[in-house]
Each structure stands twice: as C-alpha cells, then as structure tokens.
Amino acid sequence: MRNITGLPCLIILLITNISFGQHLPKFVQVQGGTFTMGDEWGVSNKDQRPIHEVTLKNFNISQTEVTVAQYRYYCEATGAAMPKEPDWGWKDDHPIVNVSWQDAINYTNWLSDTLGQKVRLPYEAEWEYAARGGNTSKGYKYSGGNSIDKVGWYDGNSDKKPHTVASKKANELGLYDMSGNVWEWCMDIYGSEYYANSPKNNPTGETKGDRRVIRGGGWGLNASFCSVAYRYGSAFNGELYDYFGFRVASDAKE
Known part of the structure; x- marks a missing residue:
C-alpha cells in the first residue's frame, strides 16, 4: 500500500487570477x-521501479497544460x-x-520575466506527486480517479486529437489532464x-544524458501510458x- 504523509491540509494558492482561456497560466x-x-x-516498465520514498518541499504547478492561446501570447510578445x-x-x-523541451524552457524563461519570479518545468518527482494528488491523494492509478475515461483523453475516447483543457474531472488538488491529453515535459534528464x-x-534527475523526462501519456496512447507512475525519456x-x-x-x- 502506498504511503503519503505531510501536513494535514492542502493550501491552494492562485498565483495569478487568469482563467483558462486567457494569456497566462x-x-x-x-x-x-x-x-x-x-x-x-x-x-x-522497470524504469518505474524500485518504488522509493521521496520527500518534497512546497512548490507551485499550473492548473492545466499550457494552452494554444497562452503560447501564442508568448510568441506575439517575443517574436x-x-x-x-x-x-x-x-x-x-x-x-x-509540437513543442520541444527547449521550446518549453524558452517559454518558462519568458514567463519568469513576465511574472517577476522564477518559472520552470516541474521536476519529475513534483509532477508525479502532484498527479497523485499530493498529501490529499486517494491512491488512484490515474490522476483524479481509477477510470481513465473520467479523468483523461486517451486513444479510447479522444477521436485521435487533444481536447479542451480542464474538460475532464480534476484530481484531488484541482489539477487537470495529468493523465492523457498530451505528454508533458519535465525538467529532469x-x-x-x-x-x-x-x-x-x-x-x-540524472546529471548526464541526452533525453528529458516526459510524463502523463496522451490522446494517441492507451491507458497504460497515462498512469501517474508511467515515465518516458525523449530527445530534448x-x-x-x-x-x-x-x-x-x-x-x-516560504
């Protein structure tokens, strides 16, 4: 049985007051x-083992995947x-x-300047902890439930394309689409x-290597790729x- 411990309650803090369809996450x-x-x-796969205990400090993560509108705003602002x-x-x-790891990093660098605070991609352990629901986790296999159809877009329900962010059930932290829709780049090698x-x-993550971690599965993959534990490495x-x-x-x- 998985063990999750931490402080007794979740603090949800909206860093920006921007809705899903607007300019910033x-x-x-x-x-x-x-x-x-x-x-x-x-x-x-064996790269998801051995299971091991991890302790994390507080962090912030965006409620949804970065949207087309949000990325276009960055492109228009920077050229x-x-x-x-x-x-x-x-x-x-x-x-x-259709964004590489470096494209995502370029976006986070711009967002850091825009918000006046350091923004980055999530580290892999942060990503999994958040996908599991943090210290309020109910132990689901997918982010937000044990039924992938209720929480994510995958090859069984996507009609071969991604869908509007936050159109499936959120997880325990109020995060959307951490199982399915699109793979999500992480910081780690x-x-x-x-x-x-x-x-x-x-x-x-590792100190050397030519691949970066990517998490969460996507619209064109079966449910096994969308579990909270599944990991993959892709050329950065x-x-x-x-x-x-x-x-x-x-x-x-702090």
Whole structure:
C-alpha cells in the first residue's frame, strides 16, 4: 500500500487570477510531503521501479497544460514562431503541441520575466506527486480517479486529437489532464535506472544524458501510458510531436 504523509491540509494558492482561456497560466500551490514514487502495481516498465520514498518541499504547478492561446501570447510578445500547426488546426483552449523541451524552457524563461519570479518545468518527482494528488491523494492509478475515461483523453475516447483543457474531472488538488491529453515535459534528464539511485529529498534527475523526462501519456496512447507512475525519456531538442506539450511550475515562497 502506498504511503503519503505531510501536513494535514492542502493550501491552494492562485498565483495569478487568469482563467483558462486567457494569456497566462493559473498556478496552484502544492503543499510538500513524503510519498512513495514509482509503479506500486508492478505492471509497467522497470524504469518505474524500485518504488522509493521521496520527500518534497512546497512548490507551485499550473492548473492545466499550457494552452494554444497562452503560447501564442508568448510568441506575439517575443517574436517567437508558433510551432507547426497540427492537422486539426489551432484551437485556443487546446494544449499547445509540437513543442520541444527547449521550446518549453524558452517559454518558462519568458514567463519568469513576465511574472517577476522564477518559472520552470516541474521536476519529475513534483509532477508525479502532484498527479497523485499530493498529501490529499486517494491512491488512484490515474490522476483524479481509477477510470481513465473520467479523468483523461486517451486513444479510447479522444477521436485521435487533444481536447479542451480542464474538460475532464480534476484530481484531488484541482489539477487537470495529468493523465492523457498530451505528454508533458519535465525538467529532469531521463535515466532508465535512476530510481535505484534517486535521492530521497527533492530529486532533480540524472546529471548526464541526452533525453528529458516526459510524463502523463496522451490522446494517441492507451491507458497504460497515462498512469501517474508511467515515465518516458525523449530527445530534448529534436522530437516534435502533436501529442507533446507541457505545464509549468515554480518554487513556492516560504
């Protein structure tokens, strides 16, 4: 049985008062704690094992994946080019796609300057802890429930495309689409055996490697890829797919 401990209540802090369809992401503050990270069900790839205890400090994470409208606003502000348009066209309330890890980093650097605070991608351990529901987790296999159809868009219900963010059920922290819709880039360098050596406190990934962690599954994949524990490593600057996107994070003010 998975064990999650921490302070007794969740503090939700809206860092910006921006709605889903507007220009900037909305953040939720996640209260730190200790949890068991990895594939507790024993059904996935060995890179999700061994399960191990991780303790995290408080952090902020965006309530949804960065949307097309939010990414376009950044492009218009900086002169950056929009990514290649997907077959279904750009829809403002869809998650942005066809972005590399470096594209996501460029966005976080701009958002840092815009908000006057350091914004980054979530670390992999932060991502999994948030997807599980933080210290209010109910132990679900997917982010927000044990039925993938209720919480995420995957190959069984997506009609081969992403969908409006926050159109499925939120998880315990009020976060959306952490299972399915699009894969989400993380900060960490990927290592297939990293869990055997991962530090307990605030792990940040391997120190060397040419792939970055990507999490959450997506609209074109089956449900097994959408579990809260599933992880994958993708080339950080060369892989562009219409099922790759991201959400953003930052350290919480103590």
